[in-house]
Each structure stands twice: as C-alpha cells, then as structure tokens.
Amino acid sequence: MTLFLKNARLIDPEALTETKGNVVIDNGMIAAIGEMSAPADAEVIDCGGKCLAPGIVDLGVKIGEPGERHKESFRTAGLAAAAGGVTTVIARPDTLPAIDTPETLEFVTRRAAEAPVRILHMAALTKGREGREMTEIGFLRDTGAVAFTDCEAVTTSTKVLGRAMTYARSLGALVIGHPQEPGLSAGAAVTSGKFASLRGLPGVSPLAERMGFDRDMGLVEMTGVSYHADQVTCARTLPALERAKANGLDVTAGVSIHHLTLNEFDVGDYRTFFKMTPPLRSEEDRLAVTAAVESGLIDVICSMHTPADEESKRLPFEEAASGAVALETFLPAAMRLYHSGALSLPQLFRAMALNPAKRLGLPQGRLAEGAPADLVLFDPDAPFVLDRFTLHSKSKNTPFDGTRMEGKILATFVAGVQVYKNNTA
Amino acid sequence: MAFRARHLLGIEHLTQEDIRTVLDLADTYVDLNRRTVKHSDALAGMTQINMFFENSTRTQASFELAGKRLGADVMNMSMQTSSVKKGETLIDTAMTLNAMHPDLLVVRHGASGAVNLLAEKVNCAVLNAGDGKHEHPTQALLDALTIRRAKGRIQRLTVAICGDVAHSRVARSNLILLNKMENRIRLIGPPTLMPAGISEFGCEVSDDMREGLRDADVVMMLRLQKERMDGGFIPSEREYFHRYGLDAEKLSYAKEDAIVMHPGPMNRGVEIDGTIADDINRSVIQDQVEMGVAVRMACMDLLARNLRQERGRALTEGTYV
Numbered sequence: 137m138t139l140f141l142k143n144a145r146l147i148d149p150e151a152l153t154e155t156k157g158n159v160v161i162d163n164g165m166i167a168a169i170g171e172m173s174a175p176a177d178a179e180v181i182d183c184g185g186k187c188l189a190p191g192i193v194d195l196g197v198k199i200g201e202p203g204e205r206h207k208e209s210f211r212t213a214g215l216a217a218a219a220g221g222v223t224t225v226i227a228r229p230d231t232l233p234a235i236d237t238p239e240t241l242e243f244v245t246r247r248a249a250e251a252p253v254r255i256l257h258m259a260a261l262t263k264g265r266e267g268r269e270m271t272e273i274g275f276l277r278d279t280g281a282v283a284f285t286d287c288e289a290v291t292t293s294t295k296v297l298g299r300a301m302t303y304a305r306s307l308g309a310l311v312i313g314h315p316q317e318p319g320l321s322a323g324a325a326v327t328s329g330k331f332a333s334l335r336g337l338p339g340v341s342p343l344a345e346r347m348g349f350d351r352d353m354g355l356v357e358m359t360g361v362s363y364h365a366d367q368v369t370c371a372r373t374l375p376a377l378e379r380a381k382a383n384g385l386d387v388t389a390g391v392s393i394h395h396l397t398l399n400e401f402d403v404g405d406y407r408t409f410f411k412m413t414p415p416l417r418s419e420e421d422r423l424a425v426t427a428a429v430e431s432g433l434i435d436v437i438c439s440m441h442t443p444a445d446e447e448s449k450r451l452p453f454e455e456a457a458s459g460a461v462a463l464e465t466f467l468p469a470a471m472r473l474y475h476s477g478a479l480s481l482p483q484l485f486r487a488m489a490l491n492p493a494k495r496l497g498l499p500q501g502r503l504a505e506g507a508p509a510d511l512v513l514f515d516p517d518a519p520f521v522l523d524r525f526t527l528h529s530k531s532k533n534t535p536f537d538g539t540r541m542e543g544k545i546l547a548t549f550v551a552g553v554q555v556y557k558n559n560t561a
Numbered sequence: 562m563a564f565r566a567r568h569l570l571g572i573e574h575l576t577q578e579d580i581r582t583v584l585d586l587a588d589t590y591v592d593l594n595r596r597t598v599k600h601s602d603a604l605a606g607m608t609q610i611n612m613f614f615e616n617s618t619r620t621q622a623s624f625e626l627a628g629k630r631l632g633a634d635v636m637n638m639s640m641q642t643s644s645v646k647k648g649e650t651l652i653d654t655a656m657t658l659n660a661m662h663p664d665l666l667v668v669r670h671g672a673s674g675a676v677n678l679l680a681e682k683v684n685c686a687v688l689n690a691g692d693g694k695h696e697h698p699t700q701a702l703l704d705a706l707t708i709r710r711a712k713g714r715i716q717r718l719t720v721a722i723c724g725d726v727a728h729s730r731v732a733r734s735n736l737i738l739l740n741k742m743e744n745r746i747r748l749i750g751p752p753t754l755m756p757a758g759i760s761e762f763g764c765e766v767s768d769d770m771r772e773g774l775r776d777a778d779v780v781m782m783l784r785l786q787k788e789r790m791d792g793g794f795i796p797s798e799r800e801y802f803h804r805y806g807l808d809a810e811k812l813s814y815a816k817e818d819a820i821v822m823h824p825g826p827m828n829r830g831v832e833i834d835g836t837i838a839d840d841i842n843r844s845v846i847q848d849q850v851e852m853g854v855a856v857r858m859a860c861m862d863l864l865a866r867n868l869r870q871e872r873g874r875a876l877t878e879g880t881y882v
Contacts, residue, residue: 337693337695452670452693
C-alpha cells in the first residue's frame, strides 16, 4: 500500500535542514521525498504544514516485564511510545529478574509483540546485574540483544568489567555504562550543594560522575570496546568526554531529557516525582550539557522512562523510588529546548533519532529515501497542560503533571502504518 | 498580628515579623511558667498528639508539658514500637491518626521532608519537632528567645555555630533564623562536618575555632553524634576535643560577655568542657531548656488560633476542614 504525506515541514537530522515537501511511503519504506504529486493509488494525508520527523529512537526505556508488570507492560509502554512519537524503544534489562539469559530475552521478545511500535532489547552485561560474572554475551547477541548494560548498577570490580568489555569487544558488542563512582553516590538522593544542604538530603558530588567516566575510559582504552555512556549530566564530565573522542576511542554519550529541562531546585519541597538517577543537577550543569548536545559532543537524548507506582513514590524523599515516566512527555519536553532557542528541530532529532539508531546499527532515524517509514507528525507550537492521568503508561510518575507544555504529537507511523492518531488536536 | 501559618514545618517559611510574634508571646509564657499555678486554657478541649519516630526525651517532654500547661489533651505515641514496625507507611499512619481528629500533631522523623509529606495529608496543624537533617524550628526559636533575653536583642550579633553542622537540623534552622534576623553568622568545624555549598547561605565558614570565635557574642555548640566520632568523619574523639571542643582558652577569643549555648544532650569532654557548660556566668544551657517549653507553648497557641479561625471560616462557608 502506498501512503502520501503532503504539505509537511520536513525535519532532516542528517542534513540538519527543515524544508517544505511531501513524502511517499511504499512497503513500509520512504520511497520518495520532495515536491512530487501523489501517486495514483496512494492514500493521502495532509500534514497541514506541521512537522514531520523520523520517529524517536529511545535508548534506555524501562518496561516492567518481567517482574513489575503492575508498573508497566509492553502493551502500555508501546501505547505510550506511539502517543509520544517514539517508534523504536530500546528496552533496559533492569527487570526482575534481569534480562541476563537468552531464555529471558526470548520471553521479552515474544511479549514485546503486544506493542504497536518497534521494541529492541538490551541485555545485562553481568549476571543479575551484580557485577561478578559476565553474561552469555554471544548467545544474547545471537538472540537479538542490541547492547549490554547493567544500567545504574555500576560494576565496582574493575577486573570483572574489564574482562566483560574485552569479551564484548571480540563480538563487536556495544557496552553501555553508567558513569558514576558508586562509593560516592551510595545513599545519595540529590546532587550535593546548596539545595541538598538546605533540604538536609544526602547528596552526591557531580564529580562522582567524572570519576566513574574516567575509570570507564581507562577500560575502554585498555580493551578497545565500543562504549556508550548512558547519561552524562555534569559540566565537569564534558572535557573528559571530549578528550576520549579526540583520542579516537569508540565512545558516545547520552543524556536524559529531564537533565536537559529540569534542575535540582525543581525538587522543591521534597517532590519525589523529581527524584532521578543520577539526580537532577545545577542550572550551570543543565546549560553545559544542553550546549554539548548542540555541539554534538553529547550524541543522544533519551527519555530514561522509568515507571514507578504511587506507593513507591509517596514516601519520604530519601526512601522514595527514583525515576520518571517520559515516553509521552519526551517530545513536548524537548520542545522547551527548541522554543528557548537552545536547539533546532533537526539538532533535536539528530540526538533523539538519528544518533541512537546509528550507534546501534539500525536503519531508523533518517528522513531519506530508502529509510524505514518510521515517522512522527507533530505541531511544535500547540500548547497544553499535562494531566498525568491521561498518560497511557500504567505508572503516572511524571514530573510534568500540571505543567504548561508546547508540542503535540499528531500522528505516529511505524513501517508506514499509522499506530497513533491524536483525536483532540 | 503576624504568623498566619497553618503548620510550623520550618523556619524557612517564617518572616521576621512571624518570629517576633512567637518570641513576644513566648515571653509571656516564660512568666506564666515561673508561677506556682502554671495554667492557661489556650488549648482547652484540643487534642495534641506527639508522634516521635525517633527517640527523644527532652523535646518530647517539652512539647508534652507545653501542651498540658495550655490545657490540651496530650497523647504520646512512641512510633518505634507501633504499627510502623509492621510495615505501615508514613501516610497510612498519618491518615489513621487524622481520623481521630487531633488538632495539633507534633512530629519527629528521621527522614528529611517526612514532616512536610505528612502535613499534606492531615487536617490539623503540624509542628515539626525535627525531620532528618532538615529543620528543627522550635529549637531555633527557643535559641532565639534565649539570646534575646540574654543579649537584649536578636539582631546585629555575631553568632558562632560550632561542630557537626553537616548532620545538624538545629544548625540549619538556626542559620536560617539568625540570617532572617540580620545577624552575622560563623560556622566553625572540621570540613568533613560541613555541608556542601554552605558558604552560599550568607555565613562565614571556618575550620579554626580561635579565628572563628573572635569577638563572637554567642557561641552555639552542636552535639557530635556518637556514630560519627570514630574514623568516618573525624579521626578520634580526643583529637576533636583538642581542636574543636569548647574550653576556657578557646572561649577567651570570644567577647568577654559572650554566652555559650548547647541544644543538648551534651557530650562533656567531646564538644564542650564540663566547667564551661556549668559556668553560670557564661552558659545559658539551662535557660534554653526553660525557653523551650515557653516557645512551644507560643507556637502551639498561635497555630491553634489560626486553626480555629480557619475552621470558623469553613463553617460559615459550609465546608469542613
């Protein structure tokens, strides 16, 4: 079947351009882009001059299966992703149990068929994410794992991590690390500094991120592995990242949308929906990492979607669960960066779609002939007030509840099939 | 009259005017407490529940006495032995107590912000009796009253706060209060016991007692918690006393008429020399305990007035709070 999307503002993250034009979709692929007229048998959708961009490739989404399906299932995560313009979800292995065997990976792969968007899986780097023994990286890769990570559970044993990286290198597997010195970050709920002291909350120095990053860079240099830092959130990590790239290490870095749009003071009077891992940073850090995304030093923006139920959030701040749901608020939050002039739309989609896809060797993330027709149609200017109970996620732990936002997703396409249509816009 | 607050969760939310209102009213309760018949009906018919999730003898006794002298029905709940041990969440505990219609809830909890969380869920006035490392507002107010009565003012004084500032909610509340009242504040202690970013709070920070105490009007010592004495934060008790313990020699750097304070309970020979603590010409530590009851009476009286007004309004408007 042929689909003709006409009259769109085309966001091309490769060429970093915005142009007016039409898109022809055939057999789930982008067949043509330009000023052509509709093919004879095509179904026509008028984009009304709104933005058409490659669908978001979200590197690092927590889904509650197995073990915590009451927080999020593949079905609800998939619906949330579709409603948020996320066409490829890269799921995290920090489940219960962890995705650390080919059998659990097969299970989640089967379950993921419930979702209306593409779901790819990462696997744990060490068994049980405990940092003691490496997983069956080869089998897991054969079963479809796109990357290996222990998520926020930092492997303290440098020897274990070094061996796992050496082994991963021999298979060409991508290792995703969480740059953090765990000895310093243990027990911390916020970033140390004026705010932490004012609230009497245990804080972690932003330098703990740099220390963790430096250690990992040493291991990358030693093993030659391909490495992606899941979240670089502090100004003082950036020179180290720049140096690693300049030295020719195969290193990329990401940052969560929350660290680009919120800062430590948003926690306010102990609002646990703003508790993240790593914790929200100072405004100086936020501005520095935003500039690093603009320059391309930081490659990837992810949602770090982390569902948590009400019980685990309605606790004193230190005891409360960490993380926020973000699949549906990812794009509207990113529009804050666009409207503030920090990042252009093509730059945003370079970090939200093109770069993560490239890093994982996926054909997605491009608005070009021959690319998969995974697309999001959105209005960057449409305002709304977020009501968290309208979210598709089972968990409603968003920091943006009641917040005025701009940017509505109008439609989402996966392989040329429309998986979401906004009926209210 | 100032002080319109629903709860007393911290000094952070009070104005200069609020603080003066509390202190002025507390002065009258000091007089009442010195009489043989120490009774008022300010809280008559009201129910006060003291919920202490952390051990406390003096603060709980002080709140209990304050409530009883104002005619409230006071109930103490020791939360260490209650349903919290059975896994009940803080909010459920709060809702359970709320259903019994208390008017004043006095709460101490080990987690910073826990009292704020609880205050969102109940219909009565909540007094923070200390939450984690966050605030201990009645301690700061009683310290302010003690200083005002000893020095004749609570402005333009040089106040040295010494010791374990990092883990001290007393230090935080005092720092905020003394700043609001326009005093000069010095924090003195080993850098391992100073919270990060503290110099941004409008105070001077020093790791040298003699330099820090120079010309101070008020010397406020903090308690060093037992679990922090060995190895973790300081090398040893004896080295701490040598460098940071208040003795006559170090105190000689302060003004001649400087007063010495301590929130108690004291570790004699760790943060303070026994002879200084007992020196009736310098130490106001016993006065602090006395002012504590009066200040807590004043705080509860003011909150009860606001609560009655609010409920009165709600009745005329047809909604019950």
